[in-house]
Amino acid sequence: MVTQLSSSNKKDIIYPESDGQPIADNTKQFELIVWMKDNLELLFDNDPNVFVAGDLLWYPVEGDNLTRRAPDVMVVFGRPKGDRGSYLQWREDNIPPQVVFEILSPSNSAKEMISKYKFYERYGVEEYYLYDPDTGELTGWLRSGNELTEIDQMIGWISPRLGIRFELSDGELQIYRPDGRRFLTYSELAQEQEQAEARAKQAETRAEQAEAELQALRALLQERGINPDQV
Numbered sequence: 001m002v003t004q005l006s007s008s009n010k011k012d013i014i015y016p017e018s019d020g021q022p023i024a025d026n027t028k029q030f031e032l033i034v035w036m037k038d039n040l041e042l043l044f045d046n047d048p049n050v051f052v053a054g055d056l057l058w059y060p061v062e063g064d065n066l067t068r069r070a071p072d073v074m075v076v077f078g079r080p081k082g083d084r085g086s087y088l089q090w091r092e093d094n095i096p097p098q099v100v101f102e103i104l105s106p107s108n109s110a111k112e113m114i115s116k117y118k119f120y121e122r123y124g125v126e127e128y129y130l131y132d133p134d135t136g137e138l139t140g141w142l143r144s145g146n147e148l149t150e151i152d153q154m155i156g157w158i159s160p161r162l163g164i165r166f167e168l169s170d171g172e173l174q175i176y177r178p179d180g181r182r183f184l185t186y187s188e189l190a191q192e193q194e195q196a197e198a199r200a201k202q203a204e205t206r207a208e209q210a211e212a213e214l215q216a217l218r219a220l221l222q223e224r225g226i227n228p229d230q231v
Contacts, residue, residue, distance in 0.1 A: 013063060013065055014065065015057075015059050015065045015068075015086055015088060016057070016065065016086075017057060017085035017086045018057070019057060019068070019070060021070075023054070023055045024103075024105065025105035025106060025107050026105065026106075028133050029072075029103045029104075029105045029133065031185075032103045032131070032133060032173075033054050033055070033072045033073060033103055034054070034186070035183065035185055035186070036054075036072075036073045036101055036103075036175070036183070037052060037053070037054040037073045038186065039175070039177075039183040039184065040052045040073065040075060040162070043162070043164070043177055044075075048080055048081055049077070049078055049079065049080055049081075050075065050076070050077055050079075050081070051075070051076040051079040051080065051081055051082070052073070052074070052075050052076075053073070053074055053076075053084070053087065054072060054073050054074075055070050055071075055072060056070060056071075056074065056084065056086060056087055057069070057070045057086040057087065058070065058071065058074065058086070058087040058089065058096075058097060059086060059087065059088050059089060060089045060096060060123040060124075061089075061090075062088075062089075062090040067119075068086075069116060069119050069120075071097065071100040071101065071102060071120075072100075072101050072102050072103050073100070073101040074087075074097035074099065074100045074101070075097060075098060075099040075100075075161070075162065076092070076095060076096075076097045076098065077095075077098055077161065078093065078095050079092050079093070079095055089123075096123050096124035096125060097125060098124075098125065098126040098127065098161050099125070099126065099127045099128075099129075099159065099161050099162060100120055100125050100127075100128050100129070101128075101129045101130075101131070102116065102128075102129070102130045102131070103131055103133065104130060104131065104132040104133070104134070106134070113130070117141070117148065120141075120148065121141075121143075121146075121147060121148040124143075125143070125148065126142070126143045126160075126161060127140065127141070127142055127143070127159055127160065127161055127162075128140065128141040128148055129141075129166075131173050133172075133173070135171075136168060136171030136172065136173075138154045138155075138166060138168060138173060139151075139154065140154050140157060140166070142160070154166055155167060155168055163177075163178035164176060164177060164178065164183075
């Protein structure tokens with residue numbers, strides 16, 4: 001006999017916003033997670049209906065607070081940006097994350113990773129990418145029907161959903177945007193911003209100098225009885 005949960009019982013269920021686990025086991029893993037999340041947010045900055053999150057608990061089934069995962073990074077198309085304590089799929093038009101990323105750490109067991117794969121396969125993930133920073137191994141899976149099928153060649157692979165290209169350089173993951181620009185680290189992004197601001201300041205200074213020279217020329221012409229507007 002199957003017992004159905006009543007609506008009132010479902011409303012009483014608490015969906016914790018933390019699983020008590022750290023975001024990352026080490027600085028390398030943490031930096032990679034932040035690097036990937038920040039660059040994906042920048043990539044879809046102008047699309048209000050692409051939600052990107054890092055280490056956010058995803059509950060796919062209403063009434064079940066034990067079935068959950070917190071992908072290192074996930075991307076959801078068709079859902080608005082904004083803060084969330086967790087991703088409750090039934091409150092998100094029942095749209096699952098289409099793309100998830102995991103950064104392998106020394107504490108991840110084979111059993112745990114198999115469990116994650118099965119979870120993502122069962123609950124509708126379209127693309128799943130796994131990177132091991134210690135070995136430089138990059139693995140990806142693409143949905144085919146009800147299954148996630150391993151991608152034969154990840155080097156040069158372009159994500160169907162994201163449009164990004166994966167490369168390995170000296171065993172380190174490199175990701176390129178559809179416009180060919182490389183995903184940058186926080187330091188590189190900050191440096192790029194500083195350079196852009198410096199260029200803007202230089203352009204402003206040159207414009208001010210040009211305006212000052214123009215006004216000086218107008219004044220000189222007027223001193224000589226020449227109307228500068230008729231020259």
